Amino acid sequence: NAGVTQTPKFQVLKTGQSMTLQCAQDMNHNSMYWYRQDPGMGLRLIYYSASEGTTDKGEVPNGYNVSRLNKREFSLRLESAAPSQTSVYFCASSESGVNQPQHFGDGTRLSIL
């Protein structure tokens, strides 16, 4: 039982390049989330998907798009990467309904030069 799996673990991009971060969960969870973590800033929600077929903006959605491919998979896309998007990105999932514990993946460390 892998839980939440993120790929890749590390990536270096040049400014202007595009990239898709992948996330998959095997816990049969309905809800999935994308966060970014910057030093001294805690975790900030980028987008979330309450259930398959729905996505909503979080606190910091600008510069990102998401796709809920199916119940297991939720991807995050950077169309034109900027140095300000250098961060650690975490995917999480939770059971159906609000206020459920969220389970995190190991993160993707993304550097944009």
Next chain:
Amino acid sequence: GENVEQHPSTLSVQEGDSAVIKCTYSDSASNYFPWYKQELGKRPQLIIDIRSNVGEKKDQRIAVTLNKTAKHFSLHITETQPEDSAVYFCAAAGAGSYQLTFGKGTKLSVIP
């Protein structure tokens, strides 16, 4: 939107002592308050959570208290051990909301 303040930003304690981390929130409608532990280079892991209909919750050496009137909640770790050293994050979610708002974290160091 919700705002969560967390204090202190760093905390050093001697092994065996207690540690207390405090958070305040701004949205009186918030009703779910989880705490996460993150070791260096690792994922955040849920260690305990509390809902607004409960004032206190314990799990072995960890406890969380909630004061809805004052809009603050606290994490208490007793008999600290070196493996408790990590960054701890509090978070809050509003009624009917999927969104967690996190505090900026507390780096706890337990000195052997």
